[in-house]
Amino acid sequence: MTAMRARMNQRGISLLGLLFWAVIIGGGSVIALRVVPTVMEYYTIQRAIDKIAKDSPPTVPAARDAFDRTRQIEYSIVSIEPKDLIITKSEDKVKISFAYDKEVPLFGPVFLVIKYKGESH
Template sequence: MNLMPRHATGPARAQQGFTLIGLIFWAVVISMLALLVMKVAPALSEFRTIQSMVNKAAREGGSTVPEIRAAYDRYLQIEYGVEAIRSGRDLDVAKEDDKIVIRFAYDKEIALVDPVYLVIKFKGQSK
């Protein structure tokens, strides 16, 4: 009768798993990615808000450039948190093939870790 535990009689197997250094490395990588997402998400949300306001101004704003810019300014008073394009004067309004097209472009500078900044160049037009 063999009184030795069963695992002790077989060949030694290498243990698998994370080392402390590996765990710290992945924690730092995941933390940096989470920080980047948290810093960039508001800028993307602002871009989507501006895009929807521009589309609405192109559809419902009127037929002349001053009417469209005034419509954007009205939508700007309703929306919260739009800082990139603070006035309808910053929009490029044109008429192409009997359709009003509004274009805009701006840069957003995001401070990551001093002195490192991320610059995102946003550009869009009405649909």
């Protein structure tokens, strides 16, 4: 009788529950593994334009050339080119901004579109 009662009081996860959580965690991992490189690229671009704006280039072409040199060194910057930068100057301070969309393929015809936007500080 005590063995039967012990079996009835057992708690655990069922096979169906285990499969459900495996699919959820696996899907989340796939998405994370595909999104993390795009986030790292965004932060690399942000650091590059912050440095260029801090150096205060004298002209817009000089700022674009500085970004192009950075792109040649930082192999991870592939989503944006120097011509995509919006460069303004106000009160002797250079302000650089950018915006771009990144499509991340998930599976088959399914894509995740991420909109990145940033400006120099």
